[in-house]
Amino acid sequence: MVRPSYNPQYLAFVDRGLGRAVRTLLDAFSLSSKADVIECEGVAPWGVVPAFAGFFFSGMALMAKKLYVGNLPYSVSDSDLQQMFEAHGTVQSAQVIMDRDTGRSKGFGFVEMSSDQEAQAAIAALNGQDRDGRALVVNEARPKTEGGRGGGGGGGRGGYGGRRY
Numbered sequence: 001m002v003r004p005s006y007n008p009q010y011l012a013f014v015d016r017g018l019g020r021a022v023r024t025l026l027d028a029f030s031l032s033s034k035a036d037v038i039e040c041e042g043v044a045p046w047g048v049v050p051a052f053a054g055f056f057f058s059g060m061a062l063m064a065k066k067l068y069v070g071n072l073p074y075s076v077s078d079s080d081l082q083q084m085f086e087a088h089g090t091v092q093s094a095q096v097i098m099d100r101d102t103g104r105s106k107g108f109g110f111v112e113m114s115s116d117q118e119a120q121a122a123i124a125a126l127n128g129q130d131r132d133g134r135a136l137v138v139n140e141a142r143p144k145t146e147g148g149r150g151g152g153g154g155g156g157r158g159g160y161g162g163r164r165y
Contacts, residue, residue, distance in 0.1 A: 064112050065140065066112045067123065068139055088118055089122065092113065
């Protein structure tokens with residue numbers, strides 16, 4: 001095994017052939033002096049050790065930041081949402097959430113920006129901005145809370161469930 005000639009803070013284990021791309025990303029984020037990239041066969045799913053918190057090499061995504069976008073006009077599509085955010089940085093993904101029963105927009109979506117700086121710029125520029133008469137709400141997405149759909153059961157009516165006259 002080749003040991004680095006300096007003392008890196010982080011080691012990035014990547015599949016063979018991805019080393020150059022990962023090094024390019026590290027250079028782009030001024031991290032090349034703090035990390036060493038080790039190419040190997042069959043990389044473990046956690047990708048980077050010891051504690052590269054917030055960094056995970058999934059294809060070309062590094063430090064992506066997910067944003068919540070609320071109060072969207074119902075006419076906004078995924079591509080409209082992406083175009084809205086492209087002026088503020090590289091958009092990894094943009095998705096308007098659709099109602100599964102009606103197929104119509106629920107009026108909110110998620111955008112994934114490639115860096116925290118770009119995400120903050122988009123929040124500053126777009127939060128509160130008027131779009132078709134609606135003030136957009138843009139902030140960092142929060143993790144989904146456990147429990148899935150909220151609320152409780154409606155309960156039964158008791159008895160035989162027949163009509164009351």
